[in-house]
Amino acid sequence: xxxxxxxxxxxxxxxxxxxxRDGAREKLARLARQNKLAVVSAAVIALALLLAVFAPVVAPxxxxxxxxxxxxxxxxxxxxFGTDELGRDVLSRILYGSRxxxxxxxxxxxxxxxxxxxxxxxxxxxxxxxxxxxxxxxDVMLSIPSLLLAMVVMYTLGSSTLNLFIALSMVGxxxxxxxxxxxxxxxxxxxxxxxxxxxxxxxxxxxxxxxxPNCIPSLIVLFTLNVPAAxxxxxxxxxxxxxxxxxxxxWGLMVNQSKQFLFNQPWLALAPCVAxxxxxxxxxxxGDGLRDVLDPHSQNE
Amino acid sequence: xxxxxxxxxxxxxxxLGVVLLIFIMLRSIPGNAAAVLMGEHVDPATVxxxxxxxxxxxxxxxxxxRYIAGAxxxxxxxxxxxxxxxxxxxxxxxPATLQxxxxxxxxxxxxxxxxxxxxxxxxxKLLDRLFMGASLLGVSMPIFxxxxxxxxxxxxxxxxxxxxQEAGNFASMVLPAIALGWNSAGSVARMTRSSLxxxxxxxxxxxxxxxxxxxxGVILGHALxxxxxxxxxxxxxxxxxxxxxxxxxxxxxxxxxIGRLATTAINNRDMPVLQGTVLFTTVLVIxxxxxxxxxxxxxxxxxxKEV
Numbered sequence: 001x002x003x004x005x006x007x008x009x010x011x012x013x014x015x016x017x018x019x020x021r022d023g024a025r026e027k028l029a030r031l032a033r034q035n036k037l038a039v040v041s042a043a044v045i046a047l048a049l050l051l052a053v054f055a056p057v058v059a060p061x062x063x064x065x066x067x068x069x070x071x072x073x074x075x076x077x078x079x080x081f082g083t084d085e086l087g088r089d090v091l092s093r094i095l096y097g098s099r100x101x102x103x104x105x106x107x108x109x110x111x112x113x114x115x116x117x118x119x120x121x122x123x124x125x126x127x128x129x130x131x132x133x134x135x136x137x138x139d140v141m142l143s144i145p146s147l148l149l150a151m152v153v154m155y156t157l158g159s160s161t162l163n164l165f166i167a168l169s170m171v172g173x174x175x176x177x178x179x180x181x182x183x184x185x186x187x188x189x190x191x192x193x194x195x196x197x198x199x200x201x202x203x204x205x206x207x208x209x210x211x212x213p214n215c216i217p218s219l220i221v222l223f224t225l226n227v228p229a230a231x232x233x234x235x236x237x238x239x240x241x242x243x244x245x246x247x248x249x250x251w252g253l254m255v256n257q258s259k260q261f262l263f264n265q266p267w268l269a270l271a272p273c274v275a276x277x278x279x280x281x282x283x284x285x286x287g288d289g290l291r292d293v294l295d296p297h298s299q300n301e
Numbered sequence: 302x303x304x305x306x307x308x309x310x311x312x313x314x315x316x317l318g319v320v321l322l323i324f325i326m327l328r329s330i331p332g333n334a335a336a337v338l339m340g341e342h343v344d345p346a347t348v349x350x351x352x353x354x355x356x357x358x359x360x361x362x363x364x365x366x367r368y369i370a371g372a373x374x375x376x377x378x379x380x381x382x383x384x385x386x387x388x389x390x391x392x393x394x395x396p397a398t399l400q401x402x403x404x405x406x407x408x409x410x411x412x413x414x415x416x417x418x419x420x421x422x423x424x425x426k427l428l429d430r431l432f433m434g435a436s437l438l439g440v441s442m443p444i445f446x447x448x449x450x451x452x453x454x455x456x457x458x459x460x461x462x463x464x465x466q467e468a469g470n471f472a473s474m475v476l477p478a479i480a481l482g483w484n485s486a487g488s489v490a491r492m493t494r495s496s497l498x499x500x501x502x503x504x505x506x507x508x509x510x511x512x513x514x515x516x517x518g519v520i521l522g523h524a525l526x527x528x529x530x531x532x533x534x535x536x537x538x539x540x541x542x543x544x545x546x547x548x549x550x551x552x553x554x555x556x557x558x559i560g561r562l563a564t565t566a567i568n569n570r571d572m573p574v575l576q577g578t579v580l581f582t583t584v585l586v587i588x589x590x591x592x593x594x595x596x597x598x599x600x601x602x603x604x605x606k607e608v
Contacts, residue, residue, distance in 0.1 A: 136314055136315065136318060137318065139315045139318070140315055141322075143315055143319060143583055143586055143587050143590075144319055144323075144586075145542070145545040145582055145583070145586060147548055148545065148548070151548075151563060151564075151567060151575075151579075152326055152327065152575065152579055153326065154567070155567050155572075156327060228441070232443050235443055236443065236444070236445070236548075236549055239443075239445050239549065240548070240549065240552060241568075242564075242567055252443075252445075255445060259445075259449060259553075262449055262452065262453055263453065263457050266453050270446075270449070270453075273442075273443065273445070273446035273449065273450075274446075276443050277438075277441055277443070277446060280441045281437065281441040284440065284441050
């Protein structure tokens with residue numbers, strides 16, 4: 001498909017170089033004014049993160065606190081989302097599960113971002129065989145359907161939380177590398193990079209100081225949209241039983257364990273589903289909003 | 302056409318890379334596959350004989366080239382668990398996946414196009430917001446959530462459709478098709494809407510309107526045709542991702558397709574089957590992407606020469 005045009009205007013690049021960042025703050029303020037949905041989404045994400053961090057304080061019951069006398073209870077004042085087959089409070093499990101689900105959404109996306117930035121810069125800046133090798137590997141990673149790739153990694157490493165993290169990091173870096181590479185390619189031809197090179201600035205300083213900062217807007221957007229994809233992958237793998245393992249609480253795993261009670265106790269499976277949907281939706285709204293203000297070249301999808 | 306051939310040839314290193322990557326990952330598991338296969342209480346001589354007959358004692362590069370040579374002849378090895386050729390198992394499972402994907406695509410495209418066009422016509426009105434909100438909801442719902450909701454409401458509460466797929470029963474295929482197509486319907490609707498709105502701002506649309514043509518006629522006769530290009534490309538990509546991404550839908554609705562093959566292969570530690578299914582679906586995806594590119598160049602006369 002047609003490559004995204006990502007030339008930063010030379011003027012803009014120059015201004016960023018002399019320290020006059022054309023108001024990242026202004027842009028965010030504009031986002032806040034124009035896109036209320038993005039603001040609400042950011043608030044939802046912040047709330048979800050806070051709830052995850054303070055789960056032990058907020059949750060009315062423990063993570064795995066069975067109560068055999070209160071099994072499969074419908075939602076009530078004591079148990080807002082009811083209880084599961086072991087009498088554990090579903091709301092508390094969702095709050096504790098958010099720690100794993102959010103961590104698995106965010107941490108592999110960070111890892112993928114770092115790997116993708118490094119490889120993308122190397123490929124774009126050095127070109128030649130370095131570029132060829134890195135981009136063919138990226139092609140390979142992108143052509144295997146991501147869920148299947150993650151499944152193969154989980155098969156090899158075994159099902160555990162750490163391996164889930166590794167699998168999802170491996171899946172995500174290639175698209176980051178592509179974006180960084182294409183921006184590097186166009187940026188390294190600009191006058192200011194040439195100027196820096198001519199006064200003897202080292203390659204790595206050029207990449208770090210002059211090229212990377214110009215990639216940041218697209219990377220923020222990419223990251224915001226990678227997180228929900230990772231959350232969905234985690235929940236899918238855990239749903240299939242090859243992700244997080246019991247007794248850990250993860251949203252996908254909760255759905256997996258409670259799908260057998262769907263017809264008589266539907267809240268068991270649907271509560272964690274709704275949690276996933278709200279968080280994913282918030283990240284998607286925020287990503288769309290950020291793209292509109294940060295990435296002027298792709299405003300219409 | 303010549304450059305298209307070049308692109309096809311360019312896919313070969315990628316395909317080899319895919320085989321190599323999967324090969325290395327699946328072969329790097331500690332432990333002898335033959336020993337795992339036979340269970341715990343078998344004498345070492347038997348294990349060794351089986352190891353040799355499976356070719357597992359050869360160096361990995363030899364195994365790799367043997368696998369490639371086999372794959373080119375349509376031989377993807379033999380299932381550890383079922384002692385059957387993997388190719389035959391894939392051939393058996395594929396029709397179910399293909400049927401599911403085609404139905405899902407049909408549903409997604411019909412609903413997505415209709416909603417997208419309606420939303421574009423009523424831009425920024427209530428209907429538009431409603432449809433676009435629903436489509437974002439569709440895009441953000443995990444596929445197992447859609448599936449479970451459908452099973453609960455349409456299958457269990459209303460009893461309109463069977464809960465799982467039964468062979469030869471059309472009604473039983475409705476829920477899986479909706480579940481798999483739901484996300485795609487959302488993206489088709491969004492893409493149709495934004496593309497159509499963009500085209501409607503062009504001068505020739507104003508001209509057509511100025512000539513006195515009715516709004517609906519202009520949309521159907523002029524705008525729609527020109528706005529479909531990105532949508533059609535997206536549809537082609539969706540079909541290939543549905544063919545490969547039906548893992549969860551197939552698992553929930555008990556459909557004996559490729560995705561089920563992959564999940565059971567993982568649970569059975571059946572490496573050749575997993576390797577074969579991943580390779581097969583990757584080829585499908587790559588072919589689908591190529592087709593989408595080709596379609597794009599055929600449909601748009603402006604880029605027909607360049608591709």
